Amino acid sequence: xxxxxxxxLLNQDGVAVRTGHHCAQPxxxxxxxxxxxxxxxxxxxxxxxxxxxxxxxxxxxxxFC
Amino acid sequence: MADPKSLYxxxxxxxxxxxxxxxxxxxxxxxxxxxxxxxGDHLSVALNLEGERIASIAFQGESxxxxxxxxxxxxxxxxxxxxxxxxxxxxxxRDMATGQIDVDKQAHHLGRLTVFAGVRDLPTRVKCAIxxxxxxxxxxxxxxxxxxxxxxxxxxxxxxxx
Numbered sequence: 001x002x003x004x005x006x007x008x009l010l011n012q013d014g015v016a017v018r019t020g021h022h023c024a025q026p027x028x029x030x031x032x033x034x035x036x037x038x039x040x041x042x043x044x045x046x047x048x049x050x051x052x053x054x055x056x057x058x059x060x061x062x063x064f065c
Numbered sequence: 066m067a068d069p070k071s072l073y074x075x076x077x078x079x080x081x082x083x084x085x086x087x088x089x090x091x092x093x094x095x096x097x098x099x100x101x102x103x104x105g106d107h108l109s110v111a112l113n114l115e116g117e118r119i120a121s122i123a124f125q126g127e128s129x130x131x132x133x134x135x136x137x138x139x140x141x142x143x144x145x146x147x148x149x150x151x152x153x154x155x156x157x158x159r160d161m162a163t164g165q166i167d168v169d170k171q172a173h174h175l176g177r178l179t180v181f182a183g184v185r186d187l188p189t190r191v192k193c194a195i196x197x198x199x200x201x202x203x204x205x206x207x208x209x210x211x212x213x214x215x216x217x218x219x220x221x222x223x224x225x226x227x
Contacts, residue, residue, distance in 0.1 A: 002129035004104055005073075008190060012071060020104060034105025034127065063073055064130070 001064045003037040009063060010037075013056040015049075072131065072183040072190070076138075081130040086123045086140035099126075099200030101192050101213045106132050110140075110200045117147040124200075129193050131184070136197035138178055148205060154178070155198045161185070162194050 007019035017039045021028045028035065039053055090096075093111035100107045108126025112119055122144050124136045139158075143151040157173045160166040164185035168175060184194045192213045199213060 002104075004190065004193065005130045008131075008187060009073065028105075063078065 001060070003035045005064070006037040006057075006060050009060045010053070010056045013052065013059065015039075015053050015056045017053075072181075072187065074180050076177065076180050077130065077134040080134035080137040084124075084133055084137040086137065086144065088123050088125055090121060090123045095204040097200050097203035099196050099203065099212070101132075101196050103214065104129065104193065106193060106196055108132065108136055108197060108200060110136070110197065110204050112201075112204060114148060117149070119143055119146055119148065119151060124197060128196070131181075131190055131193040132196050135181060135194045138180075139197045139201060142176070142178060143201070150174075151201065152205065155202050158198050159195055162191050 003019040007017055010017050017037050019037045020035045022036070022038060041050075089109075090111040090113065092113065094113045096109060096111035098107065098109045106126070106128035108124055108128055110122070110124045112122040114120070122140045124140055126136075128136070139154075142154060146154075153174060157166065157175055158178060158181070161168050161173070161175060161179065161182055162184050166173065168179045168182050173179075181194050184190050196213055
Protein backbone atom coordinates (compact mmCIF):
# COMPACT_ATOMS: atom_id res chain seq x y z
CA UNK A 1 0.00 0.00 0.00
CA UNK A 2 1.14 3.51 -0.78
CA UNK A 3 2.51 5.66 2.10
CA UNK A 4 0.16 8.53 1.28
CA UNK A 5 -2.85 6.26 1.72
CA UNK A 6 -1.41 5.15 5.08
CA UNK A 7 -0.87 8.79 6.10
CA UNK A 8 -4.39 9.91 5.16
CA LEU A 9 -6.02 7.02 7.04
CA LEU A 10 -3.87 7.59 10.16
CA ASN A 11 -4.68 11.29 9.95
CA GLN A 12 -8.40 10.47 10.05
CA ASP A 13 -7.69 8.72 13.38
CA GLY A 14 -5.84 11.78 14.70
CA VAL A 15 -2.38 10.21 14.30
CA ALA A 16 0.18 12.40 12.50
CA VAL A 17 2.99 10.72 10.57
CA ARG A 18 5.16 12.07 7.80
CA THR A 19 4.80 10.52 4.34
CA GLY A 20 6.68 10.96 1.10
CA HIS A 21 10.37 11.03 0.25
CA HIS A 22 11.30 13.17 3.30
CA CYS A 23 13.56 15.29 1.06
CA ALA A 24 15.78 12.19 0.86
CA GLN A 25 15.28 10.90 -2.70
CA PRO A 26 18.71 9.13 -2.87
CA UNK A 27 17.69 6.92 0.06
CA UNK A 28 14.36 6.14 -1.63
CA UNK A 29 16.28 5.09 -4.76
CA UNK A 30 18.66 3.01 -2.64
CA UNK A 31 15.76 1.07 -1.11
CA UNK A 32 13.79 1.11 -4.40
CA UNK A 33 10.64 2.59 -2.87
CA UNK A 34 8.70 5.62 -4.17
CA UNK A 35 8.06 6.94 -0.65
CA UNK A 36 7.66 5.81 2.98
CA UNK A 37 5.53 6.61 6.03
CA UNK A 38 7.51 7.67 9.11
CA UNK A 39 6.30 7.84 12.70
CA UNK A 40 8.59 9.90 14.94
CA UNK A 41 8.51 9.99 18.73
CA UNK A 42 9.54 12.75 21.12
CA UNK A 43 9.77 13.12 24.91
CA UNK A 44 6.19 14.37 25.14
CA UNK A 45 4.57 11.33 23.50
CA UNK A 46 2.59 9.05 25.81
CA UNK A 47 2.07 5.28 25.80
CA UNK A 48 -1.60 5.95 24.91
CA UNK A 49 -0.43 7.73 21.74
CA UNK A 50 1.77 4.75 20.83
CA UNK A 51 -1.31 2.54 21.29
CA UNK A 52 -3.32 4.88 19.05
CA UNK A 53 -0.65 4.54 16.34
CA UNK A 54 -0.76 0.73 16.59
CA UNK A 55 -4.58 0.72 16.42
CA UNK A 56 -4.40 3.08 13.42
CA UNK A 57 -1.96 0.79 11.59
CA UNK A 58 -4.25 -2.22 12.26
CA UNK A 59 -7.12 -0.20 10.76
CA UNK A 60 -5.02 0.57 7.66
CA UNK A 61 -4.33 -3.16 7.25
CA UNK A 62 -8.06 -3.88 7.54
CA UNK A 63 -9.03 -1.26 4.94
CA PHE A 64 -6.54 -2.53 2.34
CA CYS A 65 -6.83 -6.31 2.71
CA MET B 66 -14.74 1.99 7.09
CA ALA B 67 -17.22 3.36 9.57
CA ASP B 68 -16.81 7.03 8.71
CA PRO B 69 -19.10 7.85 5.74
CA LYS B 70 -17.12 11.05 5.11
CA SER B 71 -13.92 9.09 4.62
CA LEU B 72 -12.38 9.29 1.18
CA TYR B 73 -11.76 5.55 1.37
CA UNK B 74 -15.29 4.46 0.54
CA UNK B 75 -15.99 0.94 -0.70
CA UNK B 76 -16.31 2.01 -4.36
CA UNK B 77 -12.83 3.59 -4.27
CA UNK B 78 -11.30 0.59 -2.48
CA UNK B 79 -12.93 -1.74 -5.01
CA UNK B 80 -11.50 0.16 -8.01
CA UNK B 81 -8.09 0.16 -6.29
CA UNK B 82 -8.21 -3.61 -5.77
CA UNK B 83 -9.62 -4.40 -9.21
CA UNK B 84 -8.79 -1.51 -11.53
CA UNK B 85 -10.92 -1.42 -14.70
CA UNK B 86 -9.30 -0.96 -18.13
CA UNK B 87 -5.84 -1.61 -16.62
CA UNK B 88 -3.05 -2.39 -19.07
CA UNK B 89 -1.73 -1.27 -22.42
CA UNK B 90 -3.49 -0.86 -25.77
CA UNK B 91 -1.84 -2.56 -28.74
CA UNK B 92 -2.46 0.52 -30.83
CA UNK B 93 -3.41 3.94 -29.58
CA UNK B 94 -4.32 7.10 -31.47
CA UNK B 95 -3.53 9.21 -28.38
CA UNK B 96 -1.40 8.58 -25.32
CA UNK B 97 0.41 10.41 -22.55
CA UNK B 98 2.43 9.82 -19.40
CA UNK B 99 1.64 11.57 -16.14
CA UNK B 100 3.87 12.03 -13.09
CA UNK B 101 3.59 13.53 -9.67
CA UNK B 102 7.22 13.96 -8.61
CA UNK B 103 6.18 14.95 -5.09
CA UNK B 104 4.79 11.51 -4.29
CA GLY B 105 6.31 9.30 -6.98
CA ASP B 106 3.04 8.48 -8.74
CA HIS B 107 3.25 7.87 -12.46
CA LEU B 108 0.80 6.48 -14.94
CA SER B 109 0.18 6.25 -18.66
CA VAL B 110 -3.15 6.68 -20.42
CA ALA B 111 -3.72 5.39 -23.96
CA LEU B 112 -6.87 5.64 -26.03
CA ASN B 113 -8.30 5.25 -29.50
CA LEU B 114 -10.55 7.91 -30.95
CA GLU B 115 -12.92 6.81 -33.71
CA GLY B 116 -14.10 10.12 -35.07
CA GLU B 117 -14.91 12.05 -31.91
CA ARG B 118 -15.77 8.95 -29.86
CA ILE B 119 -13.45 7.17 -27.39
CA ALA B 120 -13.61 3.60 -28.68
CA SER B 121 -11.09 2.18 -26.21
CA ILE B 122 -9.02 3.45 -23.31
CA ALA B 123 -6.56 1.90 -20.87
CA PHE B 124 -4.17 3.02 -18.15
CA GLN B 125 -1.28 1.55 -16.21
CA GLY B 126 1.29 2.69 -13.68
CA GLU B 127 2.35 2.84 -10.05
CA SER B 128 0.36 5.01 -7.71
CA UNK B 129 -1.55 5.35 -4.47
CA UNK B 130 -5.09 4.00 -4.04
CA UNK B 131 -6.71 7.38 -4.68
CA UNK B 132 -4.88 7.86 -7.97
CA UNK B 133 -5.47 4.30 -9.17
CA UNK B 134 -9.18 4.37 -8.28
CA UNK B 135 -9.54 7.77 -9.95
CA UNK B 136 -7.88 6.43 -13.13
CA UNK B 137 -10.02 3.29 -13.11
CA UNK B 138 -13.28 5.20 -12.67
CA UNK B 139 -12.16 7.79 -15.23
CA UNK B 140 -11.61 5.17 -17.94
CA UNK B 141 -14.96 3.54 -17.12
CA UNK B 142 -16.69 6.94 -17.30
CA UNK B 143 -15.24 8.24 -20.56
CA UNK B 144 -15.24 5.03 -22.61
CA UNK B 145 -17.85 5.42 -25.36
CA UNK B 146 -18.18 9.15 -24.76
CA UNK B 147 -17.14 11.85 -27.21
CA UNK B 148 -14.03 13.91 -26.72
CA UNK B 149 -16.02 17.10 -25.86
CA UNK B 150 -18.03 15.11 -23.28
CA UNK B 151 -14.81 13.77 -21.77
CA UNK B 152 -13.29 17.27 -21.71
CA UNK B 153 -16.34 18.50 -19.79
CA UNK B 154 -15.77 15.72 -17.23
CA UNK B 155 -12.06 16.62 -16.97
CA UNK B 156 -12.98 20.23 -16.18
CA UNK B 157 -15.76 19.33 -13.76
CA UNK B 158 -13.63 16.73 -11.95
CA ARG B 159 -10.82 19.23 -11.45
CA ASP B 160 -13.26 21.89 -10.23
CA MET B 161 -14.80 19.39 -7.78
CA ALA B 162 -11.41 18.26 -6.44
CA THR B 163 -10.15 21.82 -5.98
CA GLY B 164 -13.41 22.95 -4.34
CA GLN B 165 -14.41 25.30 -7.15
CA ILE B 166 -17.80 23.64 -7.59
CA ASP B 167 -20.06 22.17 -4.93
CA VAL B 168 -21.41 18.94 -6.43
CA ASP B 169 -24.38 18.97 -4.04
CA LYS B 170 -25.56 22.40 -5.18
CA GLN B 171 -24.36 22.91 -8.75
CA ALA B 172 -25.22 21.06 -11.96
CA HIS B 173 -22.60 18.64 -13.28
CA HIS B 174 -22.19 15.38 -15.22
CA LEU B 175 -19.91 13.57 -12.75
CA GLY B 176 -22.34 10.87 -11.55
CA ARG B 177 -20.49 8.31 -9.38
CA LEU B 178 -17.27 10.30 -9.68
CA THR B 179 -18.58 12.49 -6.85
CA VAL B 180 -17.14 9.88 -4.42
CA PHE B 181 -13.92 11.88 -4.89
CA ALA B 182 -15.49 15.15 -3.68
CA GLY B 183 -13.88 14.58 -0.25
CA VAL B 184 -10.36 15.24 -1.59
CA ARG B 185 -11.08 18.97 -1.58
CA ASP B 186 -10.62 18.79 2.22
CA LEU B 187 -7.27 16.96 1.88
CA PRO B 188 -4.90 19.39 0.10
CA THR B 189 -2.09 16.84 -0.07
CA ARG B 190 -4.32 14.35 -1.93
CA VAL B 191 -5.95 16.63 -4.54
CA LYS B 192 -3.19 15.98 -7.06
CA CYS B 193 -3.43 12.21 -6.55
CA ALA B 194 -7.06 12.30 -7.69
CA ILE B 195 -6.45 14.74 -10.55
CA UNK B 196 -3.33 13.12 -12.08
CA UNK B 197 -5.23 10.62 -14.31
CA UNK B 198 -7.44 13.43 -15.62
CA UNK B 199 -4.39 15.64 -16.28
CA UNK B 200 -2.93 12.75 -18.21
CA UNK B 201 -6.10 12.18 -20.25
CA UNK B 202 -6.11 15.89 -21.08
CA UNK B 203 -2.46 15.64 -22.16
CA UNK B 204 -3.27 12.58 -24.30
CA UNK B 205 -6.06 14.47 -26.12
CA UNK B 206 -3.63 17.27 -26.83
CA UNK B 207 -0.85 14.83 -27.76
CA UNK B 208 1.55 16.19 -25.17
CA UNK B 209 4.25 13.57 -24.73
CA UNK B 210 4.12 13.75 -20.95
CA UNK B 211 2.68 15.86 -18.20
CA UNK B 212 3.53 16.63 -14.60
CA UNK B 213 1.45 17.99 -11.75
CA UNK B 214 4.37 20.35 -11.08
CA UNK B 215 4.68 21.80 -14.57
CA UNK B 216 3.77 25.49 -14.65
CA UNK B 217 3.08 25.49 -18.37
CA UNK B 218 0.70 22.54 -18.15
CA UNK B 219 -2.69 23.89 -19.32
CA UNK B 220 -4.32 21.83 -16.54
CA UNK B 221 -2.07 23.27 -13.85
CA UNK B 222 -4.33 23.94 -10.90
CA UNK B 223 -3.66 26.77 -8.45
CA UNK B 224 -3.31 24.57 -5.36
CA UNK B 225 -0.61 24.03 -2.77
CA UNK B 226 2.25 21.58 -2.99
CA UNK B 227 1.60 18.03 -1.80
